[in-house]
Structure formats: C-alpha cells, structure tokens
Amino acid sequence: xxxxxxxxxxxxxxxxxxxxxxxxxxxxxxxxxxxxxxxxxxxxxxxxxxxxxxxxxxxxxxxxxxxxxxxxxxxxxxxxxxxxxxxxxxxxxxxxxxxxxxxxxxxxxxxxxxxxxxxxxxxxxxxxxxxxxxxxxxxxxxxxxxxxxxxxxxxxxxxxxxxxxxxxxxxxxxxxxxxxxxxxxxxxxxxxxxxxxxxxxxxxxxxxxxxxxxxxxxxxxxxxxxxxxxxxxxxxxxxxxxxxxxxxxxxxxxxxxxxxxxxxxxxxxxxxxxxxxxxxxxxxxxxxxxxxxxxxxxxxxxxxxxxxxxxxxxxxxxxxxxxxxxxxxxxxxxxxxxxxxxxxxxxxxxxxxxxxxxxxxxxxxxxxxxxxxxxxxxxxxxxxxxxxxxxxxxxxxxx
Amino acid sequence: xxxxxxxxxxxxxxxxxxxxxxxxxxxxxxxxxxxxxxxxxxxxxxxxxxxxxxxxxxxxxxxxxxxxxxxxxxxxxxxxxxxxxxxxxxxxxxxxxxxxxxxxxxxxxxxxxxxxxxxxxxxxxxxxxxxxxxxxxxxxxxxxxxxxxxxxxxxxxxxxxxxxxxxxxxxxxxxxxxxxxxxxxxxxxxxxxxxxxxxxxxxxxxxxxxxxxxxxxxxxxxxxxxxxxxxxxxxxxxxxxxxxxxxxxxxxxxxxxxxxxxxxxxxxxxxxxxxxxxxxxxxxxxxxxxxxxxxxxxxxxxxxxxxxxxxxxxxxxxxxxxxxxxxxxxxxxxxxxxxxxxxxxxxxxxxxxxxxxxxxxxxxxxxxxxxxxxx
Numbered sequence: 008x009x010x011x012x013x014x015x016x017x018x019x020x021x022x023x024x025x026x027x028x029x030x031x032x033x034x035x036x037x038x039x040x041x042x043x044x045x046x047x048x049x050x051x052x053x054x055x056x057x058x059x060x061x062x063x064x065x066x067x068x069x070x071x072x073x074x075x076x077x078x079x080x081x082x083x084x085x086x087x088x089x090x091x092x093x094x095x096x097x098x099x100x101x102x103x104x105x106x107x108x109x110x111x112x113x114x115x116x117x118x119x120x121x122x123x124x125x126x127x128x129x130x131x132x133x134x135x136x137x138x139x140x141x142x143x144x145x146x147x148x149x150x151x152x153x154x155x156x157x158x159x160x161x162x163x164x165x166x167x168x169x170x171x172x173x174x175x176x177x178x179x180x181x182x183x184x185x186x187x188x189x190x191x192x193x194x195x196x197x198x199x200x201x202x203x204x205x206x207x208x209x210x211x212x213x214x215x216x217x218x219x220x221x222x223x224x225x226x227x228x229x230x231x232x233x234x235x236x237x238x239x240x241x242x243x244x245x246x247x248x249x250x251x252x253x254x255x256x257x258x259x260x261x262x263x264x265x266x267x268x269x270x271x272x273x274x275x276x277x278x279x280x281x282x283x284x285x286x287x288x289x290x291x292x293x294x295x296x297x298x299x300x301x302x303x304x305x306x307x308x309x310x311x312x313x314x315x316x317x318x319x320x321x322x323x324x325x326x327x328x329x330x331x332x333x334x335x336x337x338x339x340x341x342x343x344x345x346x347x348x349x350x351x352x353x354x355x356x357x358x359x360x361x362x363x364x365x366x367x368x369x370x371x372x373x374x375x376x377x378x379x380x381x382x383x384x385x386x387x388x389x390x391x392x393x394x395x396x397x398x399x400x401x402x403x404x405x406x
Numbered sequence: 407x408x409x410x411x412x413x414x415x416x417x418x419x420x421x422x423x424x425x426x427x428x429x430x431x432x433x434x435x436x437x438x439x440x441x442x443x444x445x446x447x448x449x450x451x452x453x454x455x456x457x458x459x460x461x462x463x464x465x466x467x468x469x470x471x472x473x474x475x476x477x478x479x480x481x482x483x484x485x486x487x488x489x490x491x492x493x494x495x496x497x498x499x500x501x502x503x504x505x506x507x508x509x510x511x512x513x514x515x516x517x518x519x520x521x522x523x524x525x526x527x528x529x530x531x532x533x534x535x536x537x538x539x540x541x542x543x544x545x546x547x548x549x550x551x552x553x554x555x556x557x558x559x560x561x562x563x564x565x566x567x568x569x570x571x572x573x574x575x576x577x578x579x580x581x582x583x584x585x586x587x588x589x590x591x592x593x594x595x596x597x598x599x600x601x602x603x604x605x606x607x608x609x610x611x612x613x614x615x616x617x618x619x620x621x622x623x624x625x626x627x628x629x630x631x632x633x634x635x636x637x638x639x640x641x642x643x644x645x646x647x648x649x650x651x652x653x654x655x656x657x658x659x660x661x662x663x664x665x666x667x668x669x670x671x672x673x674x675x676x677x678x679x680x681x682x683x684x685x686x687x688x689x690x691x692x693x694x695x696x697x698x699x700x701x702x703x704x705x706x707x708x709x710x711x712x713x714x715x716x717x718x719x720x721x722x723x724x725x726x727x728x729x730x731x732x733x734x735x736x737x738x739x740x741x742x743x744x745x746x747x748x749x750x751x752x753x754x755x756x757x758x759x760x761x762x763x764x765x766x767x768x769x770x771x772x773x774x775x776x777x778x779x780x781x
Contacts, residue, residue, distance in 0.1 A: 276779065296771075297772070297775065299779060300771040300775050300779070301771070303774070304699070304722060304774075308699050308719075311412070311702045312694050314412065314698070315413050315697070315698045320415065321413075321415060321420075321423075321697075324656070328690070332691045332694060335691065336691055389680070392680070392683065395687045395691070396684070400663050400690055402678070403677040405680055405683065
C-alpha cells in the first residue's frame, strides 16, 4: 500500500469512527432490497449523501461527473473502513453498482453529465426493469413493448420485482423494440428511462416477510425520450448482460461501499453461547461446533477466492471462474448461515419480528427470509449454476 | 470477518508453479500413472532423478545445509501439480523428513543429512502405529538404552516410500517421553519391512518392524524439540496433502467435464442435463475455494497461529472437495464409472487415502473448533 493510500485509509477510518451512525430505534436494512419504510429510506439516503460529500463514495469515479477522481485503491480503502465500522449499507445500489458503471463504460458524454452525480449523492434513486411477470429466469424473452415515435419511445407492458420502484427517479429498462427479429435476443433494446412520467405506475408488492420492499411497475402508453437508448436498438441483450456482470460482481467499476451486509460466522457465536440445551450452552455440542467451523471455512474460502481473483498467476487456468461464482457463493452462504442462526435459538426460533421475547428482535428470522431476495434476484442460483457450467467449465448448453 | 490469514504469493512460488505445471504434465500422463501402479517400485527412477537434479528436494532447506533456502510456501505448488498429475515419487516423504530434521534435529544431524537430501537422497517418516491414532504422541514403540545406544521395539505403519529411503525417522518412547529416532535404513534387518496394501494404488506404503534395530545415542533427535517437531510435521504434512488433494480435484473435474461434453444420451450431451451440470458446478466452486484456502495456507504457513488455522482449513476443504468430485465423477460416468479403467476410481481412492493420513476433515474441524470457538 502506498503512503498516499495509507494516509487516505487513515483519514477514512477516523471519519467513519466519528460519523458512523450506531443502532437506531428502528431496524436498519441489511441489504438494499429490504428498504420497506419511508423512515428507512430517508435515513439511508441521508447517510449515503453524507458519505459521498465526505469523499468516501465514488472516489474512483471521474471528477468531471461528480466522482472523486482518485484510484480504485482509494475507494477500496474507504469501503474497507465502512466495513470495519459496521456502517449502514449504501442503498442506491442499482445506480452505484450497476447503472453507474454501465453509463461510465458505455454511455454518452451527455448521459454521464446527466446521471452520475445524482447516483452518488443519492438524489436520483435508480431501479431496474428486467424481470416480467411471465419472464423471470428467461430474461431474453422479455415482452415489454417499446415503439419509436419521433424523439420518443412509447412503452406498454409490465415489469416486476422492482426494488426501490416506489422511490426511483430512473430505471434501467430492457424492452422489446422488434417483434420480428431472427431470435428473441436480437429484438431487445436497453434504456435509461425516467420513472416519473405519465403512464408509469408502481404497485407495492408484499414480501414473504410481510413487509413492502419492491413493486410491480405498469407501463401504459408511457412516453420516454429516445436519447435514453443505451447502445444500438437491438443490442439490448448485450447491454443487459454487461449490467448483470456488474450486478453479480463479475466486473468492476462500481462506486464503492457495500449493498449487502456480510454475516461473519463469529456473529452467530453469541447465539450459540446463549442458547441452552439440557442446561448447557449449545456451543458445547460437537455437531453445532462442526457446523460453525464449516461456515468459517466457507466464508474464508469465499473471501480468499475474491482476493485470489486479483492475483493473475494463481488464476491462469480459468480467470473468469471466481468472478462468475461470486454471486452464487455469497448469496447461498448468507441464506444458509441465517437459517442456521434460527436453529441456535431453541424454542425462540418460533418467534418473529414484533415479539418482545424474540432473540435480537427477530433480526435472524427476517434476514433468513430476506436472503432469498439475493438467491433469486439477479439470476437465480440455478441460473448461476448454468452460467458457471457453460461459461467457466465449457459444459454443453442447457437451453 | 475475523483474520484467519490473507492470501498472498511470492515470485519464487509462481516460478515453481509454472515449472512444476509443465514438468508434471509432460512426465506423468495418465497411461504412465497406470503403468507405475503395476510396477513394484511405483515411481520412475529417471523422473525422480530429474526432480532432485532440479533442486526441488532442497526448496525448503536453508542454503547453509545445501538447499535453495526458500520455504514450504514454494513447495506447495510442486505438491499441487504432482497431485494434479498423480505423479508419485519419494518427493513428499523426503520433503517431510527434511522438515522433521529441521524442526527437531541436532546441529550435527542437520549438517550431515540435509545436504545429502538436497542432493537427492530419500528419507521418510515412521509415525503411525496399529492404534490408527492421528495424535502423533500416542504411540507404544520403545527405545531402550543399551551399551551401544538404543535398542528399538514395536511396529510402525504407513511408512511412505520406505524402500527408496536412506533414513527413516521413527517416533519411539524413551521411558515416558516421545522421541524421534533417525534410523539408517541399511541397519534394518531382513524381513522387517512389509509392503502394505493401501487403497491408493499409486502410493507405496510399508509396515516396519523395529524389533532388534539398534541405533546410536547420536541418532536420537533433540528431545527438547520433540513436541514442536511433531506439531510441525503434522502441519507440514497436512499442507502438502491439501496441495495434492487440491491438484487432484482440479484434474478430476477436468476429467468429468470432458465426459459430460462428449457422452450423448436421449440425443443430448449429458452435460446439458442440470442434474449432472449443477453438482459439477458445485464441485468446481468448492475447488476454487479449496485452492484459495491452499494458497492462503501456503503463504501464512510460517506464521504462528494463522499458519495452523489456514492449514487445517485447507486440508479439510480439499479433502471434502476431492471426495465429492470423485464420488460424483464415478456416478456421472455411469456403467463405465464402475470399471477399473475409469480414472474416477483413482481419484476417489486418493481422497480416501489422503483423508486417512494426518487427520481427516472432521478431525481438523474439531481442532479448528477448539482454536476458534472460545466459550
């Protein structure tokens, strides 16, 4: 680490030590997909703005568009400091992590000027319009219709599982511009679309936790500017695939911070210490101990794999393997460890959020159920296995 | 997350990786592996000579004793690539014996034996006994003082590559304490050695009857260092075994993927079926983690605390990974998988054998629990 980065890291650590908000009297979302109330939204938006203004978000993005104009190593140091101080998540993930890098990598100068700063400050919230009620894993079959009329496209159809749909000012949108294309992929186009225009309506969907968090979005003769087209008309599938590379952490360029709080296996140790079986701590049970160690090995294996991905000589055989497996590995681990946390609560495993006797206010129950948002969203774990099998191992295509 | 060691690498390690990758691929094609299974000696004398001419036996031996002066960090890629190509030789056993002498030998023993090893003399360890216990201090072989030194008795098992070795380092009890005795193999009487039948047929393993072997006073290693030496041997062995397992997992995945991409049923390549594809991917993800843990262990091996944690994690993960990959490989090869000709059995047998040496995954997880899960 250079002296300059070390200095930056030191400043960042001091800033987060001073400014990291402690526990609140309401539950803070652990992932960007769990923002369900205005209170949570307002809090996270204020926090993101504060971090951005301090220079610890978008540090590596170009200065001309609102970034810090520093290096990725600077941003990595800032993100590390956030983790060390257990700060809340950076909620505007779809902007910071997916749309932002996409716009920087392949948008026009006008796109960059218009969108980047608002993404970083949190002023412009972004959402994603990929999945449709009838086309989820089969994303390439998306049917939302976009017809060009002069300087506009007219949209008709519906998108679903729209995280932040209710709050978003912009959407990255996959739509069908050509219904006669030689194959389903070739008929797709990709748009940076405004949300607050006549004809776009969002309807809240209640999640399995009982809370709100995403929407179904309906488009009825909604008119959006044609200059929001990303790439050529008909090239939407390639743009969407690149977006998913950012989303699955298979490609870099994100603004920084984290949008999903990782669970450290040591965090559930406390549960195992407190819970009793036959008057003894569950932590004395050899089966429980082995399982805890399994989680530690898995978490360490994941973490060191992410680090190995940045060491080319230790990756020669298949450089894309680790980036492609990142999402599957991380999200399945989160689901499993949250589920295991429930089994460490004895009878109290039966409580839920809102019950005064619940362990940690039902934190683990909520996070277990919410963990499915990540094993399903962004391409299910089953789709991820197809992708890894076909792209990293060269196995024959399933479809 | 808590600090269990961070991955890193050395330039020399990458050089070793590249050299070993090529050497093992060229010298140990699978038909060669198969023919050596039928060979009593079990390794190719010419290849063995090349290995020590390359200086690989001396990688982790300090320069003052004629070695290269690197460390186990740089031995790992060699062991990994040998494991990947199922290349057998006395390399592993000799490397571990050298580590034992470095950790627990007297200055005289180091000066005498290590330079010879660095030049190509083989050596091995005799630590296991009939009780099958992985705790290396739990033994019953005995060294009894007599006028010329010590008279040994008892039986050691799983002595790797004994026929090739010039020395065997055996754990014995002197009164109540465990000591390590360096036995020149030319002092072993006829009939004291029996080749064991082990599940991994590429390996050579022997039972050694110590009765009536007499050694000198100066053949006992430093008794004050026995505990530390045994601990070091245990970890070094597990590090090399993790490397072998990880390398083997990689080639077993390649072998399986090749079949899934060529065999057709119902008019489709069977790798297109998710019932076969998804477990193969899970194995591949496990392998990537195993390799990351291996190189984390290699890089941190010399560090107190992190080295032990990282090594145990690497062995546990690598063993579970190869066991799973090879088990599925047998299954996915269908009827052919049930035959001796299918290589899947070689990998499955290798995983079982290496699990049995120096502690299996569950044993290491228990040790990790004691290290990491403080009440």
